[in-house]
């Protein structure tokens with residue numbers, strides 16, 4: 001059975017004067033999913049997050065988070081959603097533990113329960129030893145982990161994280177990503193994270209949405225993204241064979257679905273609309289050539305992103 005939808009955006013738009021910061025955005029995110037919002041500066045990510053939190057009103061369209069309309073019931077949404085901005089503000093003169101207890105009190109959690117929960121969370125985010133240290137003395141990685149504990153104290157159903165891994169060392173990033181992943185898999189928490197750090201997003205997101213100029217250009221897993229963005233050349237197959245002469249290259253180029261064949265150092269790259277690997281190997285064998293290597297190149301998010309933006313600049317003559 002499919003998990004229920006937790007976040008639903010329907011034709012959502014936000015205009016500032018004549019400027020459309022978010023333009024007819026529709027998106028559904030299911031319970032327990034980790035969804036990555038990607039896009040260049042000014043794409044509309046923060047505006048979208050603010051509309052989900054009820055902190056800014058949509059110009060048109062609708063938002064529903066945990067079945068609640070944040071425009072009408074912003075307080076109810078805040079009870080269910082934890083938001084970790086890119087630089088969490090803690091009280092520097094208070095310890096990590098005191099900061100958590102303060103948040104718990106603001107959320108109406110009784111003191112005994114708050115203490116129990118705070119210690120559990122400090123352990124979860126690996127800050128037990130730093131519980132009595134002033135938050136002002138925490139490193140950025142420690143602050144982000146305390147931030148995660150801080151949003152979790154009210155037991156949210158959804159967490160929204162803005163650039164959670166920015167400025168953290170590789171070990172800290174690994175730990176934070178593992179924590180976020182565990183929250184989704186073991187506690188069914190739905191995670192929305194906005195980030196420019198593509199390789200981090202790729203490690204933990206189930207799906208990614210690529211935002212540009214307020215519009216969602218593509219969404220899905222890596223393979224879906226590549227297919228949506230590079231319709232003609234969704235697949236690139238690397239082939240090494242001998243002899244790979246002009247006549248064999250022409251035969252490969254003639255395979256239905258193949259758009260172009262480009263020479264590389266030790267063979268060719270075949271750009272195609274569908275995965276024609278089997279057809280290519282048959283063509284090589286039937287031509288009495290020896291096939292040494294054939295593999296489909298899978299694009300990482302970094303490559304998808306850069307290939308798209310390079311292509312866009314070329315298309316727009318920038």
Ligand SMILES: Nc1ncnc2c1ncn2[C@@H]1O[C@H](COP(=O)(O)OP(=O)(O)OP(=O)(O)O)[C@@H](O)[C@H]1O
Nearest residue numbers: 016020021022039040041042043044045046047048
């Ligand atoms: N209050 C506002 N008034 C006018 N324009 C705004 C306002 N808030 C945002 N914008 C504009 O809306 C667009 C989208 O901004 P937004 O902050 O949502 O982008 P973003 O994708 O989060 O960018 P970044 O990665 O830089 O945080 C930008 O062009 C921004 O200048």
